[in-house]
Amino acid sequence: MKNYELVLTRVEADLAAGRLRLGERLPGERTLAEQLGISRPSVREAVRVLEAMGVVRTSTGSGPEAGAVIVAEPASPLTALLRLHLATNHLPMGDIVQTRILLESWTARQAAQNRAGETADEADDGLAVAEELLDRMDAPGLTPEEFHLLDAEFHVALSALAGNVLIAAVMSSLRTAIHSYVLAAVPNLADWDATAHGLREEHRAIVAAIRAGQPTKAAKLITDHIEGFYLAARLSTS
Template sequence: MPFQPVQQEKLAQGVVRQIELLILRGLLRPGERLPSERELAERMGVSRPSLREAIAELQGRGLLESRAGSGVFVVEILTSTYSKALIDLFANHEEAVFDYVSFRRDLEGMAAERAARFGSDTDLKIIDTVFRKMEAAHGKKNPADEAALDAEFHLAIIEASHNIIMLHTMRAMFDLLKAGVFYNRQQMFRHRETRGILLEQHRAINEAIQARDSEKARAAAEAHMTYVETVLGDLRKADKNEGIARLRYQHELGRE
């Protein structure tokens, strides 16, 4: 018979499993600092030696890292998700930008649909709270805060979809975006008219999710990413036109 003796799980393994799940479910984020050893041991109800054993195992597996004088952190996953060579290819080839937007349109449409269906009431409160912050930031002349909240809004929806594969995939995608690999997010908010349209699109996504209208939420998210693709195309065309115009201007000055 395929039965084995039941063994009590070591406390250290219980700690390992709990931290694993927190990372897997996105509750502990890349780069996030864990509480101090004393505080964490008290919270989890284990001895400090058991906690140290668990931390050492998670460090050995590349999930946690110790920084001298700073504490223990969840590892940053950007470089391990994509090689530097591949990141450089993304950055240097324009077609990657539009494939990125197309990929996001498909996944974010699905995420918005799932958030409307499966998100808890608290998930929806988080999404709405981030959107309200976007509304407040919209009144500022500098678009930096609004651009940062844009990413936070979309990640809140992805978290509310409760699909851990989608969550970690899209976090890696947003890490690349934050690093400026695909495009400068603040360029999207450079013009006041564009900022207004983007805010209304985010409002439509939020309202559909709050109403738990999954079909409308998906359509709103997909329409938003289609608009982003159009704006990016226009911005790139404008940059090229400006480059040509500057060459023409320099040539004209040389003829004087």
């Protein structure tokens, strides 16, 4: 284990045990270095890693605001890390399709269930983002690449409606992989204009089911939507 990893392990253990909490500061460089038997540059390296991960926020100086403070900003650092990991690995088509169905059917179901417990304004705020993307997909003259970029954003926006930060981060991380595979499938489609029209109608039906608070219908529609495209594009998912 590298020296800076000793600091990461220590911070993880302290957070898990409740010895460190949101808003509290990490012990100073000298203290951590002495406690762990490592150099202060190794502590500084660990703090930079923790900051990049969104675990701490640092301020320089010697006043009350100085040092590394525990913060809670999980989504964007996690998304960045997952995207980097996924970019270095070729993902089998079947794995992507199965993961999308697993995540998106659950998020559609949960979003529809959440609809019943939300105020109209709260529900409409979330759905408005998805519907604005649908309106942009209706613009004439969109290239397949432009359409599928909006399509990927639409599916990420739907996942956010479920209210699960981790699943939303995973879906956001998968965006590039989904877009690249979907765009590569376009030449296999017999009639792109007809396919795009069908995808628009399916998108609207999914949103309508969520808006109406129909969990089972929303989950089935999005499953059929994902599977249907890959079948139409004659892509193997095995």
